Amino acid sequence: MTALYPASNHLPGSALPFFTPHAISVSLPTWADNVGYEEGEKRIFDVMVSGYPRFFIHSSIGKLARICEQKFGAPNEQCLLYPSKKIADRCRSFILDRASLASTPTHARLVQYHICPEDAPLPSSQPTVELHIVLFPTDAWPIAKQFWQHTGLGISSRLADYCLSLLSPESPNSPVLSPTSTRAPFKALNKHYSVKRAPQSPSFGSALPPSLNPQDVLSKDQSTYLEERYGRNLPVSAGSYAKRAMRRRIAGVLVRDNWEDCPQGPCAGAHDVEVGPSHRGVRDVTEDDVYLFSTGMSAIWNSHQLVLGARSPAKSVCFGFPYTDTLKVLQKWGPGCHFFGHGFDSDIDTLETMIKQELSANPSALPIAALFVELPSNPLLRSANISLLRALADKYDFLIVIDETIGNLVNVDVLQHADIVVSSLSKIFSGDANAMGGRWVSYHPRNLDLMLATLSLILNPQGRHYATLKAYMSANYEDTYFDEDAVFMERNSRNFIQRIHIINENALAVCEYLRSRSVSGGTSIPSPAIKEVFYPKYITPETYLSFKLPEGGFGGLFSLTFTSFAASKAFFDNMPFQKGPSLGTNFTLACPYTVLAHYLELEWAAEYGVEEGLVRISVGMEKREGLLEGFKVALRAAEAAM
Template sequence: MLVESAPGSALGHDIAVGQSVPPHTAHAISVSLPKWSDNVGYEEGEKRVVDAMVNGYPRFFIHLSIRKLAKICEKKHAAPGEQAMLFPTQRLADHCRSFIERRSQLLNDPVAARLIHLLVSPETSLTNGPASISPPNSSAKRAVNLHIVLFPESAVPIAKEFWQHSGTGISSRLADYCLSILPEDVLKPSPPTSPTVVRFPGKSQNRHYATKSIGKVPSPTQPQFPPIAPPKQTPEQDTFDADLDVYVEERYGRNLPLAAASSAKRAMRRRISGVLIRDNPSDCHGVPCAGIQDVEVGPSTRGVSNVSEDDVFLYPTGMSAIWSAHQLALAALPPAKSVCFGFPYTDTLKILQKWGPGCHFFGHGTDSDLDALERMLEQESQLSPNKPPILALFTEFPSNPLLRSANLPRLRALADKYDFLIIIDETIGNFVNVEVLPYADIAVCSLSKVFSGASNVMGGNLVLNPSGRHYEELKAAQVSTFEDFYFDEDAVFMERNSRDFKRRIKVIDTNAEAVCDLLRSSSAAANAPSAVIKEVFYPKYITPEHYEHCRIKGEGTQQPGGFGGLFALTFTSSVASEVFFDNLSCYKGPSLGTNFTLACPFTILAHYAELEWAAQYGVEAGLVRVSVGLEDTASLLQTFKIALEAAEEAVRATT
């Protein structure tokens, strides 16, 4: 079967270590780590790798634009040795401060952090470039509230934990926007100053920013972040280039105008809630948009017919949606420990362990774990019969990276019996393939993955199930606390990317199934002679009965769901793992759900400091995770055959 190739397909091409994936993408969310040794070097802080990196996955690698903006904030407002972390709202900055102070106390090295509110605001709506070259119809500049957390050097690892786990820091596009409207004297390198309250006048034609400091100044320490080199271009040229990029996206109908960001967000909420009758062009500022008021909508196709766009909430990252779901549960219901069921993506477990009363971990996510969970619930309910034994159970469907699917009907029955929430991360299965919302009180998803596909913007969402027994409490708490801190420009890019996500998912499903069938036929799991692959982890083969129960059957006008685009491989030896990976001719780096095939040595990247612990749950050090893209099926199959043959030859040479 021939399917379209992804633009910029990497099959057969190498990208230098540290370069953005996709190439030449300022806000790419993956980075090239093409060899096994590059991934190990990254984890060990090897200078060769670290110095080459121009970007990385945004929750793990702070984008250079964000670092530059943070350095400016430090120079103007930090005491000697203080460092800065930037957030879009005061509430999030306060969460960060509280986390730093609480965690440092637990580590017996208490520190104080403080907040500064910075208003970055142009004085007029003029663009910064000369009027004669300002892009037509470019959006007027608008003010941005920036909230800075300042903390001593000793707290840097803790602050980075918050940035990584919560996913709530500012985006690189927001940082670029702030840099584009700061006055020239602020952009120039200058020695650090004491953190007094200062107003900086902007350029006479259009800029200023003001500050307000909150909290005490900690004792001085030495700063950690390396200095960021000043731009080679002038600020005016930087701003003009950025404005031109926006103009090109809007002029050729790819993006909505930034002024229509609210329509872009509404369009995405309608796609996610499944209420759109047809997601095809309707006129919105002269470009296609499913977010205009009178677009045709109907009952949800998500398995719960009364879900509406008002039950969908957008976040700047998938992890911020998970973190917010946990915060929501803690706010709406009496506090108790949560359960993490199945081996999850690393930060989900960290969130449940580091916020609230704690977490019970059932790391295999198998039916035997379900039996153990039921016994634990019964014991806890007997000890405290007047309150639910747990607050919420978090699970992925299927899990990342082992692609195991939990028995959702049985989990739902336990939740109803013992009165706790079910929170399901549907990122890997995605709601085109599986129907999990009927079993969930809250469903969360990383929109950064296949919903976007382009690997150039982050996003996440949270969906409340209106048929859930705690819907009223959850909805009331969510409405009272929700802040829309998804930066408008990020939302506009995400809306554009997601217009064809249903079509892309079907192509990716077909490609992934073909590749997995090929690899499994050559694996030990299929009794292949002299196999170097032990197992292919893919929903078609792993806990298939649980996945099939939720797989969309394709009744009426719906197409049947597939098995998704993600799979993982384990090998008979470390030699086989490394040689297979090094000879796999595709993009190599973190993330998944991309329009192009993307591979990584998952355990090395996600659990390098805890390899033995991860191995207890079947997540072996040599595991390779692959996210399949839109490339030609025959080319993909040939690519994987070549890598497999190289691994087989390497193993033969060592025996």
């Protein structure tokens, strides 16, 4: 792989990775492109063919939604599509509740659509799909999209493709689709990735960039060949094997995980594979303690739902400045949350003082239900003192939910300090940026009886609450992870440990160079452009090192702040790397994070150190010499802009 990309490849709106039908990022190569994205500029929206799935409706999902609207909808109704009735019910309730709170009462209804192959009698040998449709008035769309965005529970683009393959376009029952729609883009109505005016553009970003040559667009067969990599994938029917392989991989119980020895499928998913005690720091963890979800946010949302269902009503705590939707989940579901946005050690003392005050006012009440924290945080790469938080949780009986997406299970050991660990598999576990997924692992080695009564995730037969735990999980856990997505994710994850080590070394080399020319690094150059390098080696390093595994590194993500806004823009515009949302990709990927995540709340974010000019960079697997040269090019431009 090379580090430098020709400028001609930097096409706004194109999929990242290029020519990937189910890509989860989108190219926004200049600062102006990112602002244009937030402002809803026509030049950006008219050429978008991809986007992060919770913020951009994939063209296949859009096509399927229009079919459902024409088949089941009334005039001025729109819909969202979900894989289960339970999720659709949750969406409907959210729409009604939020509309009522906003004093704009509305209605929403559910339709179950059983899709089977055309003209095939039931039962059919070809799998069918139960699609659950939430229909609502067009003016309720801003509320409905919040549920889609915050929870990550909507159908995947691969599931939409499969549904479309079952709906024969020649069937007399299939509706005729108009070439355009008056629906505003999904992206345009997101609060955090929002616009100040709604653009007039195709409804789901289905247009191709005009700058692409026709011969550059891959056929369906070509794209399938590219994604499947010479047949390395399991057949889609082997989804259960793929999921079992991932759960074992995440639990750390595989004695051996060498897929090349199993040409018909990964050894990791076989029924007779050799497993042993977990090497994740808690030996008792098994694959049964790992639960897979369709996205990382759905794992976070479900972990919060578990807290709400298993604990007495009480607010949660968001500790440290988190990824934006995590905070919104805690605020919009349940009693709400207390926000400690800095995540300093001194905030732990403030938290205990608050708990004591709550208990003084009502000794019998639960002061807080759970504390959510990232290790390290995104985008400031700050590590909270989880040891102190764990002691506080044990003292006052609340749960700790740790998001280890940025640290990842190869670099840090947090499981022994958590009740629930969540992570986005769409990031470095996958690396290829062509599949979504999330999971949680639940375990706490101390006070098992208390943990079993409250978490209902560790199926410990020796616990006195085992029967309650089993009944709760049987009644509440749904596997809605589409098999084909799981197959791709399993394939991508087979070499994730090796990839992480390469990325660790690359990121360290890049950060060492950039910090040597920064204000925080004590540079002697007259007018430095870089103010701070946010990287776990430099930000709360003692805390991070206390959780770092012996063979682990500092991860592949870092952020930069600059001594002037002009330097920020010049650095970003001149980076010869891919630029778009997401992180943890095998290729280097950068974005002006605060512009994308907090465009309408820049002053609020700045209060917690997340400056408007902050640039976040996820380092990839390119050759190190090329990476360093690319960052030198960007830095020279930034220093010239001073």
